[in-house]
Amino acid sequence: MKNEQLVLAKRPAGLPQDDVFRFEETDIKTPANDELLIESVYISVDPYMRGRMNDAKSYAKPFSLNEPLNGHIVGRVTESNADGFKENDVVTGRLPWKKFNTVSAKDVKKVASTDVPFHLYLSTLGMPGHTAYGGLLNIGKPEPGETVVVSAASGAVGSVVGQIAKIKGAKVIGIAGGTKKVNYLTEELGFDAGVDYKADDFKEKLAEAVPDGVDVYYENVGGTVSDEVFKHLNRFARIPVCGTISSYNSKEDNGPRVQGQLVKSQALMQGFLVAQFENQAEEISQQLAAWVEEGKIKSEVTIAEGFDKLPEAFRNLFTGNNFGKQIVKVSNSLD
Amino acid sequence: MKNEQLVLAKRPAGLPQDDVFRFEETDIKTPANDELLIESVYISVDPYMRGRMNDAKSYAKPFSLNEPLNGHIVGRVTESNADGFKENDVVTGRLPWKKFNTVSAKDVKKVASTDVPFHLYLSTLGMPGHTAYGGLLNIGKPEPGETVVVSAASGAVGSVVGQIAKIKGAKVIGIAGGTKKVNYLTEELGFDAGVDYKADDFKEKLAEAVPDGVDVYYENVGGTVSDEVFKHLNRFARIPVCGTISSYNSKEDNGPRVQGQLVKSQALMQGFLVAQFENQAEEISQQLAAWVEEGKIKSEVTIAEGFDKLPEAFRNLFTGNNFGKQIVKVSNSLD
Structure with a gap:
């Protein structure tokens, strides 16, 4: 099975055009002990990522050139070699922009509930x-x-x-x-x-x-x-x-x-x-989930379909062409 | 005895030139019950006054045209018609820029100590x-x-x-x-x-x-x-x-x-x-006075001499021609 990733080809000036990104074929690594193989399903694009594309000291480390970009992803476990995780578990974490990632189990966590749309874990609940x-x-x-x-x-x-x-x-x-x-x-x-x-x-x-x-x-x-x-x-x-x-x-x-x-x-x-606010994270998660359940917090989402849509979806954040949270869906395996 | 005051003749554009100010002769009012007649000795010029010269909503009421400017003053009581005050008491308060002011006793307070230079009540202790x-x-x-x-x-x-x-x-x-x-x-x-x-x-x-x-x-x-x-x-x-x-x-x-x-x-x-910080004022006063006494807080002062020097002294705040606190001494009666 083939893997694909999206790397930062060069640092952008202004709005990142297509030449800032490069799609690459890569391998899928078999999970070692305490590792998981995760299929990316929903990839989040967020404004703060623009800062990381610059080579400037900021709160987040700059993205490295010729390395995959990364950010919050909702994925599906396709192979588990770690206690507490099994195939088809739905997880979130900050992961490289690859179709498949092999990562330590401690880098992701299972979603709290599978009764809400999964993309909420990249927006209201994320x-x-x-x-x-x-x-x-x-x-x-x-x-x-x-x-x-x-x-x-x-x-x-x-x-x-x-x-x-x-x-x-x-x-x-x-x-x-x-x-x-x-x-x-x-x-x-x-x-x-x-x-x-x-x-x-x-x-x-x-x-x-x-x-x-x-x-x-x-x-x-x-x-x-x-x-x-x-x-x-x-x-x-x-x-x-x-x-x-x-x-x-x-x-x-x-x-x-x-x-x-x-x-x-x-x-x-x-x-x-x-x-x-990390020390309040548990309280925040619970309160937001309760408000979503009670219908007190609604949300809108714009979903682009396909791994190849990542650059365009990212640009939408700055052009206002999205409506609500912008997400890229790269697999149908959680439909 | 004649009195003199300095009024705002017009609202300034940029650094206030002489035509922004007007010196006027005026009367001395005999103090009524609970009032004091106070001779101005040290008049403070402060940067915030520039904002009050504009006719714009801000934190402090704009100065009125053709009325005396006002600010913090150290003065000497020359006539008291109020309990707790007697001639030659040294007081501070926000008062009009006049050589003599007749004001309610509650608008001023006696200085805490006469052992420090009085102008400190317009700077470090004020x-x-x-x-x-x-x-x-x-x-x-x-x-x-x-x-x-x-x-x-x-x-x-x-x-x-x-x-x-x-x-x-x-x-x-x-x-x-x-x-x-x-x-x-x-x-x-x-x-x-x-x-x-x-x-x-x-x-x-x-x-x-x-x-x-x-x-x-x-x-x-x-x-x-x-x-x-x-x-x-x-x-x-x-x-x-x-x-x-x-x-x-x-x-x-x-x-x-x-x-x-x-x-x-x-x-x-x-x-x-x-x-x-009004509710901490007492604590602040005491702490600052203690530090001054212990020699832990020193200060520099530039004293201009004469009521007529007020406009120039005020401009010094913005040109940097002062060194430390800028004050105008308008009477020798506390020397």
Whole structure:
């Protein structure tokens, strides 16, 4: 049986085009003691991966040239040589972008329930969900009646942020691009308002949507959208900074410096990584699963089909061509 | 006896020139019940006043046109009609920029000790000292061995920040303008290093001064100086934002957006005003006074002589022509 992998062929400038990636044939390694052979089924593409494509010191090690990219994957055990795992177990872990991986059993874990769509373990019940929960509740700390604004609001992280904020009793305004996404926020997810950042009257609509100012701004996009939100910060506002996707493909990211606004509003802005909430991971997993079961957290997914679709699906994250969580399905074996 | 006051004649664009101010003769009002007549002796000029000269919503009410400016003053009671105060008592308070003020006794308080230079109640033992202490210890929270960087380091706030950080066992690097100020930091105040932001090799010298990165950056200046400091933030760095004096006379304040750096370093940036530490004021006053008495906190002062020097002294804050705390002495009656 043949294996296939996707390697980083060169470091991108701007949006990663096809020549940044290279598909390669490779071998399948028979699992040794305590190892598993895992077939990739759902592969997650996430914005943070863009940073790892650069050769720059950052929070995550850069991807190595001519090595497979890697990230969160839902897979099926096809051969187990490890206690506690058997064929057809469904597992998740951070794995290389290969159709088949042979890994130590301790690098993956079995999914908590097989009653939910498996791709949720890459979104609401996975890293994006933990990112939403950890940043919003540890840093944003919304109180009932406060105004919470979230950008990239229909995305994998933003949609969960807004729904948790609603559960906590806040007024929630989501910023997203285009009428379809904005309507989804209010009609499907229960947000109080949605604002289209691509519309000519974005500034005015944002101001209308936050008549009482902004108490929590969950930052996913950066750039001019956030510059505008900062003008509405209330006293003692909190800004969990998850990421700034608008700048990931740019060399420069210049705009109004924010320090003056922070002093005026005595506001707090804090960058974070999901890893820092590791000690709450069990609690977060259980709470998110409960909310999903109760129908309190819904999610949207865009599934591309085929291992060869990985580069395009990755680019969708930055062009806005996805809707909700972007995933690539590379096998039908869990259908 | 004649009285004199300094009013805001027009709102400034950029650095406030003489035509922004107007000196006026006015009356002296005899103190009614519970009132005091106070002769201004030392008048404080502080950077935050620049913001109040604009007609913009901010944390402090804008100064009114054609009304006296106001701020912290050390004065001498010349007539008391209030219990607990007598002639020649030395008091501090936020008062209009007049040679004589008639105010309610509850608007001022007697200085804690007459054994220290009175101008210290406008610097280390006054608002700037409380600003330094509150922001550094509540938000910056330096640990022994950590690296603390402070900008405007020879100024009224920065010099106290650095000396408290030393008391707390941190390694302290100060940023200031010019050799004289930089040498003062290491030779007089006990900082570990000083870096001259006006020097051509500022970037290199800063990098050399923080080989272990920056754990706390106490932000006083903003602009390109701070842009450079942000490149050295350590994981979980804290940035108390006191002010951004480099931008106070500018319409625009554009530069690299900081969100990306905050995520990379999982850093916290928090704007604050001294008023939010009001409930610690007693503790802060006592601790600062003890440190001054023990010789652990020293300070430098630039004293301009004469009520007519107020506009120029105020401009000195932004041109760097002052050294340490800038004060205007308007009477010899406490000499």
